[in-house]
Structures are given as structure tokens and as C-alpha cells.
Amino acid sequence: MTATNAHVIIIVGAGPAGMAVAGTMAKAGHEVIILNRDIKFGGLAEYGIFPAKLKLRGGLKKQYWDLLEQPNVHYLGNVTVGNGKDLTVEDVRGLGASAVVFTIGAQGTKAIGVEGDSAKGVYHAKDVVYHFNRLPGFGDRPFDMGKHVAVIGAGDVMVDIAHWLTRYKKVERVTAIVRRGPVERKYNPKEIRAVCANMDLDGIKKEFDRIKDRMAAVGQKADEVLKGLIDEFTKCEPKVSETKMGFKFLASPKRILVDANNCVRGLEMEDNRLDPKGEDTVAVGLKQHYEFPCDAVVFAVGDKVDETVGLPYKGGLFVTNPNKTGNDPDDALFQAYDEAAGKVVEGIFLAGWARKASEGLVGVAKRDGDWCAEVVERYLATKSMGDQAKVVLDKLHQILKSRKSQPVDVKGLRKLEAAEKAHTGESDCIGEFKYASNRDMIGLIETGRA
Numbered sequence: 016m017t018a019t020n021a022h023v024i025i026i027v028g029a030g031p032a033g034m035a036v037a038g039t040m041a042k043a044g045h046e047v048i049i050l051n052r053d054i055k056f057g058g059l060a061e062y063g064i065f066p067a068k069l070k071l072r073g074g075l076k077k078q079y080w081d082l083l084e085q086p087n088v089h090y091l092g093n094v095t096v097g098n099g100k101d102l103t104v105e106d107v108r109g110l111g112a113s114a115v116v117f118t119i120g121a122q123g124t125k126a127i128g129v130e131g132d133s134a135k136g137v138y139h140a141k142d143v144v145y146h147f148n149r150l151p152g153f154g155d156r157p158f159d160m161g162k163h164v165a166v167i168g169a170g171d172v173m174v175d176i177a178h179w180l181t182r183y184k185k186v187e188r189v190t191a192i193v194r195r196g197p198v199e200r201k202y203n204p205k206e207i208r209a210v211c212a213n214m215d216l217d218g219i220k221k222e223f224d225r226i227k228d229r230m231a232a233v234g235q236k237a238d239e240v241l242k243g244l245i246d247e248f249t250k251c252e253p254k255v256s257e258t259k260m261g262f263k264f265l266a267s268p269k270r271i272l273v274d275a276n277n278c279v280r281g282l283e284m285e286d287n288r289l290d291p292k293g294e295d296t297v298a299v300g301l302k303q304h305y306e307f308p309c310d311a312v313v314f315a316v317g318d319k320v321d322e323t324v325g326l327p328y329k330g331g332l333f334v335t336n337p338n339k340t341g342n343d344p345d346d347a348l349f350q351a352y353d354e355a356a357g358k359v360v361e362g363i364f365l366a367g368w369a370r371k372a373s374e375g376l377v378g379v380a381k382r383d384g385d386w387c388a389e390v391v392e393r394y395l396a397t398k399s400m401g402d403q404a405k406v407v408l409d410k411l412h413q414i415l416k417s418r419k420s421q422p423v424d425v426k427g428l429r430k431l432e433a434a435e436k437a438h439t440g441e442s443d444c445i446g447e448f449k450y451a452s453n454r455d456m457i458g459l460i461e462t463g464r465a
């Protein structure tokens with residue numbers, strides 16, 4: 016690659032997907048500008064993955080630092096793209112880059128849609144995760160959990176929430192509420208090690224007794240499934256609290272029950288049966304309702320993309336090209352598509368959780384980013400050169416200055432990292448020190464004092 020065929024690419028979002036696109040594009044010799052809402056890079060690798068996973072987080076962080084040190088990579092944190100934000104989508108398109116890739120994750124929250132969901136003590140898992148990872152705006156907000164917490168969901172995020180509740184909040188009881196049965200649980204057996212020392216085995220056995228007939232009706236053998244579930248409770252992390260963790264299977268929350276102060280006092284639950292659906296099963300409500308007492312409810316049922324950003328949106332997702340392209344049929348999967356106009360949004364691409372909300376682990380997001388980079392390369396081969404990096408960056412800084420935005424570059428990040436490291440030994444509940452507000456971080460970067 017020579018300087019003459021180096022394009023300028025803007026990547027919006029510095030999570031695992033964005034960093035993968037950036038890495039490939041930078042390696043190919045292009046000039047890469049990364050715009051990121053958070054001051055820090057990493058996305059959910061910084062603010063989602065459980066804090067105790069030091070090896071995974073540390074490895075990713077090192078990789079991302081190496082990338083940001085490249086001379087053809089220009090990072091600007093604290094820059095949000097969206098309507099009414101630092102830059103609109105149209106602003107970004109007008110900067111003169113050859114392509115723009117949106118890797119902004121799934122920042123929208125799925126409506127819970129259960130009566131009473133605005134009660135005190137009802138939370139979205141993402142907010143709780145952002146809280147214990149100290150994302151600015153969430154780190155210092157109170158998340159009162161009471162004694163008994165119901166976590167709705169059966170995936171890895173449910174386990175992460177339970178982990179935090181048992182290890183750090185040390186609540187009395189955590190119950191995972193699962194619409195279908197134990198066979199349909201979605202969490203990774205390795206993840207359950209974080210909480211298996213706290214499992215209420217007697218309670219789990221009773222729960223299997225409660226649902227065994229409904230399991231048998233679809234050919235599932237409760238005894239075998241129970242053994243399989245309990246066999247996964249090996250290599251448990253040491254127990255640090257008396258929290259009891261259990262499950263409520265084949266049950267759906269229908270209504271949040273509140274007290275006179277609009278605080279959660281329980282759930283109205285409906286029991287479900289399983290019906291076969293091809294190879295899989297579906298939950299069907301039995302119209303048998305009962306009260307399930309609890310003090311807080313966390314919905315860990317996945318996220319959707321942020322429809323306010325200004326990209327074409329439909330049904331929880333940004334719209335991608337439904338038509339196969341001449342190049343490679345898969346290219347369409349990454350192209351933003353304007354259904355009203357009936358054509359692709361020229362030069363705009365999507366990858367990672369922005370393309371498929373809440374799908375997969377870091378490795379999946381990274382692969383999606385790598386794949387998207389290939390698609391963008393094919394697109395660039397058909398394009399004449401856009402503006403030079405300096406021109407694009409000057410224009411960008413001018414707009415940000417006129418809007419009184421406060422972008423943070425790599426030098427600023429280095430200062431911040433040094434200051435946070437200096438707090439070693441002063442870790443908060445998550446095991447490492449992080450400033451919990453943008454104001455503190457910016458203050459430190461500008462003046463050297465937090």
C-alpha cells in the first residue's frame with residue numbers, strides 16, 4: 016500500500032468490533048479516525064465484561080493501546096454521534112472520508128413491557144453492568160437491590176449480574192427467572208463457576224420436582240437434566256457470601272407488584288408449559304398466576320440498537336441491505352440501507368453489536384469487524400480518493416470546537432491511565448480504580464488534577 020491509495024476511514028465506536036475494523040484498515044495503510052462516545056476505548060470490554068476477568072480485559076486493553084499508538088490511527092473519545100449530540104450522522108458523512116463504519120454496539124434498551132416496570136427497584140441489566148463497571152453516568156448512581164433479587168434471563172449476562180449480587184452486594188437470595196426450562200438455559204457452563212458455590216441445591220431439586228411433568232411432556236427427563244445442571248457446578252470460585260442462588264423455570268413475569276411507595280415487592284408470575292417447535296421448544300402461558308416476592312428485578316433479556324442515532328432503523332436493529340450485491344453477496348450484510356429511498360446509504364457500514372444486537376462474545380464482534388473491513392476494502396477499490404487525513408481532521412476539530420465538545424485524544428488517555436494506576440490499592444468494589452464521571456476525567460486530563 017502506498018500513500019497514494021490510502022483512504023481516510025472513520026470508525027464510530029471503539030469497542031471490540033470497531034477496534035477490529037480499525038486494526039485491519041490501519042494495517043492496510045489507510046488513515047483511520049476513531050470517534051467514541053466514551054472517553055475510554057474498549058466499549059463493553061471496558062464497561063461490560065465482568066471486572067474480575069483481568070486476563071481477558073488486560074489482553075484486549077494491551078492490543079487496543081498498540082493499535083492507538085499507530086501513526087495512522089487518530090482517536091477521539093468523548094465524541095458522540097447522533098441527533099443533538101456532538102456530531103450528527105450527516106456531519107460525519109460530510110467530513111470527506113471515503114467510508115464510515117458504525118460499530119456503536121447495542122445502546123438502546125428493550126422496553127420491558129410489563130405493568131409496573133417504572134417502579135423503584137426495576138432495572139435493565141445493561142445499566143447494572145455499566146454501574147458496576149463504573150461507566151460515567153452510572154457508576155455513582157444508587158442501585159438498591161434489597162435482600163431478594165429476581166434476575167430475568169438465562170444467559171451469561173444473568174450470570175454476571177448474579178455474580179455481582181453474590182460477591183459484592185452479598186444479597187440474601189438471587190433467583191434467575193427463566194421463561195423456558197433448564198434444557199433451554201443459555202449461559203456458558205464455565206461462566207456459572209462464578210456463582211456455583213452459592214447454589215441452593217435443595218431449592219433447585221424442589222424446583223425440578225415442580226416442573227418435571229411439564230418437561231416430560233416434551234420428552235425431557237428431569238432427573239438427567241438436573242444431574243447435567245449440577246455437574247456443571249465444578250471448579251466453583253470460592254464462596255465469599257451466604258447468598259443463596261436458585262432458579263424459577265417455566266415462569267414469566269406478568270406484572271411488577273409494588274408497595275405504597277412504588278417500590279418493588281414482588282412479581283406476578285405466570286407458569287408456562289413447553290410446546291415442541293421443530294427441533295426447539297416454545298413457552299406457552301398456562302394462565303396460572305401467583306405472587307413471587309422479591310425486592311428488586313433485573314431484566315437481562317438483551318438489548319437493541321439506539322434508534323435516536325439517525326441511522327435507518329427498524330424493529331430494534333439498524334437496517335442493512337436486503338439485496339445481494341454484485342461484488343460479494345455477503346457485502347450487503349454490512350451496508351446501511353435506506354428503505355424509504357430503496358437504496359444503500361452510500362459509504363456507510365455497520366459491524367458488531369450495531370449490526371446484530373447482543374449477539375456473541377468479543378471474538379464474534381472481532382470477527383464481524385474483520386469481515387466488515389474486507390467489505391469496506393472491496394468498496395474502496397471502486398472509489399476515487401476522498402480528502403486527505405489532515406483536511407478531514409481539521410474539519411472535524413473545527414466542528415467540535417464550534418460545538419464546545421471536549422474530545423480526548425491518546426495523550427489525554429495516557430494521562431488518565433497513569434492517574435488511575437496511581438490509585439492502586441484504592442480499588443472500589445470492582446477491584447480496580449476508575450473515575451466515575453467525565454468531569455473528573457476531563458479535569459484531570461486538562462489540569463493534571465481530578
Ligand SMILES: Cc1cc2nc3c(=O)[nH]c(=O)nc-3n(C[C@H](O)[C@H](O)[C@H](O)COP(=O)(O)OP(=O)(O)OC[C@H]3O[C@@H](n4cnc5c(N)ncnc54)[C@H](O)[C@@H]3O)c2cc1C
Nearest residue numbers: 028030031032052053058059096119120367368376377380
Ligand atoms: C454484561 C456483559 C458481559 C459480557 N462478558 C463477556 C465476556 O466475559 N467475554 C466475552 O468475550 N464477551 C463478553 N461480552 C460480550 C462483548 O462485550 C461484546 O461481544 C462486544 O463488546 C461487542 O462489541 P461491539 O464493538 O460491537 O460493541 P460495544 O462493546 O458495545 O462497543 C460500542 C462502542 O461504541 C461507542 N458508542 C456507542 N454509541 C455511540 C455513539 N452514538 N457515538 C459514538 N460512539 C458510540 C461506545 O462508547 C463503545 O465504545 C459481554 C457483554 C455484556 C453485555
